[in-house]
Amino acid sequence: MNGSRIINGWSRRLTTVAVLVSLLVAVLPLSAHAALTPAQFESCLLDRINNDRVAAGVAPMRMAWDRIDTVRWWSEWMSQNTFRHMTSSERAPALPDGTLTWGENIAMHYYTAGDCSYVHTMLMNSSGHRANILRSSFRFAALGAHRDSSGWWVTEVFFDAFGYPSAPDPVSCEPGRECDSVIFQDAGSQFTLWNELTDGGGPSFYFGNPGDVSFAGDWDCDGVDTPGLYRRADGYVYLRNSNSEGVADIRFFFGAGGDYPVAGDFDGDGCDTVSVYRPSQARFYIINHLGANDGGLGAADYSFLFGVHGDKAFVGDFDGDGIDTVGLHRESTGLVYYRNSNTTGVADRSFIYGEPGDVLVAGDWNGDGVDTVGVFRPATGMVYLRYTNTAGLADAQAFAGQQIRMSALNP
Ligand SMILES: [Ca+2]
Ligand SMILES: [Ca+2]
Ligand SMILES: [Ca+2]
Ligand SMILES: [Ca+2]
Structure with missing residues (x-):
């Protein structure tokens, strides 16, 4: 010294x-x-x-x-x-x-x-x-x-x-349950897998370009969720069927410039598909199959009005019936609201969660079959999970560092 x-x-x-x-x-x-x-x-x-x-x-x-x-x-x-x-x-x-x-x-x-x-x-x-x-x-x-x-x-x-920390660290999933994991995307489009939010960062790989909006789903119906990307400038969809580095396995386009992607199983057939929210119209366009070979998908299976211009879309099975439906998050106030059917109407539930600037996703964090909210807070790198779709303190928290987006991964 x-x-x-x-x-x-x-x-x-x-x-x-x-x-x-x-x-x-x-x-x-x-x-x-x-x-x-x-x-x-x-x-x-x-x-x-x-x-x-x-x-x-x-x-x-x-x-x-x-x-x-x-x-x-x-x-x-x-x-x-x-x-x-x-x-x-x-x-x-x-x-x-x-x-x-x-x-x-x-x-x-x-x-x-x-x-x-x-x-x-x-x-x-x-x-x-x-x-x-x-x-x-x-x-x-x-x-x-x-x-x-x-x-x-x-x-x-x-x-x-006194009273700190406000939420416990996440614990491993209870035996016999299947809890969602998460995958993070950073500013360089590097993806990092977390196992039930408890392992502090698993395998990492690059996919897509910075600026692509990421999500996750089971594109080939094998029970494993993997990343997808939406290039909002041109509506191109890039899907990968494994959690590893490589080019997209599936490429097609859907929607229009400025659309926001949502992915889920909207018909309960066990396969996830990519649909869009068009903020300028406050309208969701749902389609239950994927495209291929750089082609266009054509018209949506159906569309419906929901929400307010500027709100960010998310997807989950909020009532545990096996069908994913849509929700919206107002990042300026933390307002969360969702429907339990993919139809026009008032929200089935609304509540405030998180802080302005949080990025919201839904997942089954505790393995009870119901998707609930979680937020990633880019300003601090913290993740806060809630086990019910209600206002209140986080039920678990974790630190993910410098990421820009979080998606839930089914086990
Ligand atoms: Ca899969
Ligand atoms: Ca489906
Ligand atoms: Ca449902
Ligand atoms: Ca749950």
């Missing part, structure tokens, strides 16, 4: 909130190791922190995934401005309602490669930072890392809060 340097360290105590903040900077020579991503660096820090806590007889901390964006932002802010602690208003988004106690470490390390060990060891060798890392009253850690040409900038906020 030659060259490490403590710039400042201080602590103060408020009546209800313990505040422990420390700053640290170190200089080390560069090496040829490959650089980690910020997410890898943060996970590395959590591992080191928890190894040291367990060795000291203290319970490990859990990552506060829904608070990560604030500490990452702060690390980036320091890299562009100056090395200092957050003010209380800057820190506020990192601390949930009901915060009982918290502490903050910041560090800068002039070492752009290797893993997080140098930064963590430097912090552990400083009494104030070490006390924060090992404090038994802290149960959660929001760890944010940012790398620039000079090195790694790190912000660690530790806390405990």
